Amino acid sequence: MTEKLFWKDAYLKEFDAKVLEVRGKEVILDKTAFYARSGGQPGDTGEINGIKVVDTYYDANGNIVHLLEREPDFKINDIVHGKIDWERRHKIMRLHTAAHIISAVLVKAFGNIKFTGSQIYEDRARMDFNLEKLDDEVVRFIEEKSNEIVEKDLPVFSKIISKEELEKHPELKRLMDESKYEKFDVLRVVGIGDIDLQLDGGTHVKSTKEVGRIKVVKRENKGKNNRRITIVVE
Numbered sequence: 001m002t003e004k005l006f007w008k009d010a011y012l013k014e015f016d017a018k019v020l021e022v023r024g025k026e027v028i029l030d031k032t033a034f035y036a037r038s039g040g041q042p043g044d045t046g047e048i049n050g051i052k053v054v055d056t057y058y059d060a061n062g063n064i065v066h067l068l069e070r071e072p073d074f075k076i077n078d079i080v081h082g083k084i085d086w087e088r089r090h091k092i093m094r095l096h097t098a099a100h101i102i103s104a105v106l107v108k109a110f111g112n113i114k115f116t117g118s119q120i121y122e123d124r125a126r127m128d129f130n131l132e133k134l135d136d137e138v139v140r141f142i143e144e145k146s147n148e149i150v151e152k153d154l155p156v157f158s159k160i161i162s163k164e165e166l167e168k169h170p171e172l173k174r175l176m177d178e179s180k181y182e183k184f185d186v187l188r189v190v191g192i193g194d195i196d197l198q199l200d201g202g203t204h205v206k207s208t209k210e211v212g213r214i215k216v217v218k219r220e221n222k223g224k225n226n227r228r229i230t231i232v233v234e
């Protein structure tokens with residue numbers, strides 16, 4: 001399975017790796033800093049040996065596939081140089097950490113809230129959750145509490161946990177639909193100070209101030225008890 005360099009260092013922008021497989025425009029390396037689409041976070045773009053990477057995703061074996069703009073001229077066993085589109089990825093990291101901050105605020109304020117989905121885009125993120133009432137007042141509350149956490153500049157960290165630990169702490173799972181969790185070979189959690197800890201495979205900024213000001217730009221009712229907010233970071 002591809003070694004996930006983005007788990008060791010979310011700030012790694014360039015790397016060298018060995019080509020393990022080339023299938024048309026698809027390339028598998030022995031290791032990569034390109035985040036593969038999963039858990040609501042989009043796949044990275046960038047370039048490998050100067051050829052554009054337009055998407056990154058997992059194949060059925062858990063290997064990370066880089067989809068190139070064209071078929072490459074490099075071949076198996078070559079050492080290539082990868083470079084991610086850092087500006088895009090950093091914005092995505094800020095939005096992903098922002099979404100975790102908001103989920104921590106919601107859990108603290110409303111207790112047993114469940115998240116029905118979330119998706120991060122290049123410029124915004126949306127979060128779906130079950131809440132009886134979501135009006136302007138609640139939205140203002142979410143913004144205020146979230147930005148307090150941003151201002152506190154709390155550290156953001158990740159660690160690998162065992163299956164037993166996860167069984168002891170079911171609250172680490174925030175998604176209502178458990179089938180939405182990626183089937184990774186190892187379990188990873190992401191924490192924010194002592195206010196949040198949840199199962200997550202994504203890349204995050206190293207402390208909350210880096211997120212910037214969180215703004216809720218839209219709220220929607222998506223049926224009974226199903227609420228959606230769209231956020232941006234400034």
Ligand SMILES: [Zn+2]
Nearest residue numbers: 096100200202
């Ligand atoms: Zn997440």
